[in-house]
Amino acid sequence: MKTRRALEALNFFMADVQAGIGPFLGVFLQARGWGTDTIGTVMSIGGIAGMLATSPAGALVDGTRHKRALIVVAGVMTVLASGLLLVSHGYWMVAASQVATAITGAAIGPAMAGITLGVARQSGFDRQFGRNQVANHAGNVVAAALSGWLGWRYGFGAVFALSAVFGLLSIAAVMMIRSDSIDHQVARGLAPHESHESHGASTDGEVSGFRILVQCRPLRVLAAALAMFHLGNAAMLPLYGLAIVAAHQADPSAFTAETVVIAQAVMLIAAMLANRLIRWHGYWWVILLTFLALPVRGLIAASVIHAWGVWPVQALDGIGAGLQSVAVPALVVRLLSGTGRINAGQGVVMTVQAAGAALSPMLGGLLAHHFGYPAAFIALGAISTASLALWLCCGAGLRRACSTRGGLDGHGMDSTPSAS
Template identity: 35%
Template sequence: MPDATGTRPVGAIDRRSGRGLDWLNFFVANLQTAFGPFIAVYLTQEHWTQGQIGQALSIGTITAMASQMPAGAVVDALRNKHVAAGSAIVAIILSCLMLAVLPFRLPVTVAEILHGFASCMLNPAIAALTLSLVAAASIDGPAGGFAASAALGARFGRNASFASVGNAVAAGLMGGVGWLVSARATFFLGAVLAIPGLLALRAIAHTAPVAGKADNPGGAIGSAVEPPGENVWQGLRRLLRDRRLFAFAVCVALFHLSNAGMLPLAAGQVTRQAGHLAELVIAACILAPQLVVSLLSPRIGRWAGLVGRRPVMLVCFAALPVRGVLMAMGPSPWMIVAIQLLDGLSSAAFGVMMPLVASDLSRGTGRFNLCLGFLGTAMGAGAALSTTLAGAVADVSLPLGFLVLAAAGGACLLAVWLLLAETAPLTKVRPA
């Protein structure tokens, strides 16, 4: 909003676009939730075997991992990020409808592939829209550069907050519809919930990049626009020259190596201890961290803009090893819910830092989404290894499985401390 002088603060986007971005994140989270555990429930009711369900889900996972960098390159190449986001939303709607109408091997496989690639386009496209809006609202100069960086962190935090609330609301709605109607109905609901997301996308202003201002104000934030005359491989080579990219990719992989396997192990422990209350406890383990994420993400974004990325990561990522050690102590089911609140702290920080650091690393390259794709590949690799490793170790000893994941979290902290240089464009000149 404008200040007393009638001007908008540096990096503050207009209200209509801001609201549109809020609701876009909210409804996109609704849409993505349909492709969580509901697929397994639905296909089980359609008399699929567990092996067939596992194969279908694996196809989606492999597609998502393989699509990270190509999808990022596509988003970079499209100057109109609205087209990228809108096309991805429509593709995911089609995936929902295909699953609901045709629960057979080939259509489900096509739906998983379509969803995997579209998801890899959608999240970078939303991040690119955010980047462009904040950049277009910023001014040149060192003070403007600092303010732009701080505003970008706050905006990414707000995105994560609305996405977290959307996830929680969608999980409740789809669970209720699945219980009252059928598992098939959850996919129709997911498709319907995407329509307000398309309307929210229309409310976001189109911003045309201007050299030195909208594209990269004061050199403070990254560019979401592909440089003319440069192909994907040239852009990738430019990114790969930055050692901080590899350092952060190691941090990302270790974070998910520690985090991804934690809740599945805890779910097994809860199932053995809680009996018929297991579903209720597991639901609380999912929803409670989402509440923490929604509350903390905007604050974490502001802190990252004020004090830098590394201090925030060092504080918030410390929740990973602490959570693993506490889980290894064999707590009661409801204590596990309390411990899961630590997941909200670390996940809130990661959800903000992923696009924010990618923006820092891509300054001057125009390869923001390609950078996100590279980091997304590291994230997928860490998550895939986490569940496999945790399950194998837990077969020998459940507490040892949690301790291995805690050790990975400790390694993530060490990587942030020892390998990762500060990426924020902090200056001594701050806006008055």
Template identity: 35%
Template sequence: MASTTLPNPRAERALDLLSFALSDVRYGLGAYLAVYLLTEHAWDEASIGLALSFGGMVGLVSQTPLGILVDAIRAKRALLGGAVMVVTATSLVIPLAPHFWAVAAAGIIGALAGTTMGPTLAAMSLGIVGPARFAHRAGRNEALFHLGNGVINLVILFTAPFFGTAMVFVMMVLTAAGSLVAVARVPAGSIDHRLARGLLPDGRGHGERPSPWGTLLASRPLMVFAATGALFHMANGPMLALVAQKLALGHPGQGIMFTAACAVAAQTVMVPAAALAGARADSWGRKPLFLAAFVALALRGSLYTLSDHPTWLIGVQLLDGVGAGLIGALFPVIVADLTRGSGHFNAAQGAVGTVHAIGGITSGIITGFVVVNAGYQAAFLTLSGIAALGGLGFLLGMPETRPAGGGTAPAEVPVPAD
């Protein structure tokens, strides 16, 4: 079994490259897809939300079984590489058949592959660095992910006026190739597969057979984390797409450029926010940092309603960086805290992620109809209220999960045996 308690510079450099390169592949075309369908093919907001919801639903029901797969499988590099190729292929199919059911089908297939990426990267990271250094590694992964996303969106921002929508697809191909190179550079022997599934460094744990829903339902903190996280994603999920659509409709022909500008604005803050979470989660605790993400999200939704000027809307998008940077870095850390010693880390990520995804999916459908019937301002205020409710629930119901000693040593959190 590979030793992962000591630094492995080669493996960690490969994780750095992988985190950076995955930034444009992990979520497919993202907000660009909504703008592409809206401006290039005259789809309405409700149709966009409905078509994309199919992939969301598949992602929802597949997270837990795919988490079990990540726990069980030792070929984690091959799993991640295969997912990259599938997501890229489904994204490239859309321009060839930009019709409702073709887009929905591509979303379904892409969701199955894309859902494995986050848990697999987290598992590889935990298996390489061990639990004592995982908070720092998770923050570094997230910071590099957002740095890569910012660089890619900056390239699109400056090239879209000359090459149009095609640049979105070109960058998808380039970053997919980079991701495959990065996966190949992770030494296979550097991953301790027992640590990667959440067992303790000495091999102790509560069993080998995954039972993610039992783990979730038996832990009140995990249930609170799942429920409040669902409210966060319910509020956060549609915001960037709504802002991008609003800008695209107000400034015909500039939709892709404004979408890239919004993404770049957010990424400039996500990088330091994620790095801060990784650097301070052990000393400050997880709870205050996670709560700050709810505050930023509620404020962001309210501020969008004050002006329609592109400079204002793009400026407010900076707050997206605070919320997304903190949440992205802390999600696997908190799940690892609450499942340590269980052997269910990735399966529990899937179970909690399923609950979180319920919020994002339902919000995408609801806000599409709110926009059509009541306008963008009503949608933003609704999302802001949902974020405030989630933050209040997290403040009152969620304990601090930081291990004793500030995370300098792994601490076992009791989890019922299978």
């Protein structure tokens, strides 16, 4: 129980470490004369770097027994990379900071999922991961509220200082997780004491996450749908903040904090309800609900460029992201159970969805620059309907794979996965 509470504390404090000044980056650069197209481009550079690093990071988590140390190193490097922005505001320095933050942060998600699976085991993963996400969203709410107040009162340097403090508390939480409480075989999707070779894996820990993606049809559909969803979703928050600030509707730091607090508060509630909804309706219906929220969000954002519009816009973001934060990793664990490739699978799904997220700021920034903010929001919402169409068109087979009762034999694999 002590280890599980430490795991929840880690998720709480790591929330701000992962985010850093990321939510404030757009208004931070806008205040220094950057245009929306340039801001979108530099954010996309970081997104592409994170996309390329996530799949190898997932394979690394599967192959290492030093998952706690991996989180510590990644967290420290993320804080240091964010600190580069305080030294220089030049284009390439900002780009380097975004690349470093994305690469070091790529391991945190799979490592968190792997430790949770190793501690809670398959039977307890959904419940414990849901509790982790509740703690993570609560950490984001607290950090965003503090960042908004500190940024308004003392400037953006105080936002970075808060991230550094949360980083130190994250290290303390990691140290409270006992190393012997993590079953590293279970953490990668094998039964306790089961040999890697029994599933075709080599002992060197080198795993092909993309081969898993090719062999598991439900995983392919999930990854493709998430890529289209994040292509429309990722730019929505920073772009809406830029639109409001450009219209002189709010203080940059305070408003950006407000957008994050509203979304994360709704995410917290959604994460608390996610496991219950999954038990009642299955993963397919829960993920469908998240895809439905984004087009509506785009229409509202285009129609209401006003400070109060942040409430419906960010509430819809909270519903989608909050449910996905629990349902997607839990579904990947279920689909790949017994393969020994769970964290590689998590990494490759995150890589594919990150491809959409990486291009989103560049696309949104260019659309806003040339056609205005309302057109950009409508276009982003329209693009995201592709995820909805894909999810519905492949519904029959997916519902069976995503069901919490039974499912596809062999976890939806077209053939047994093996290392490349």
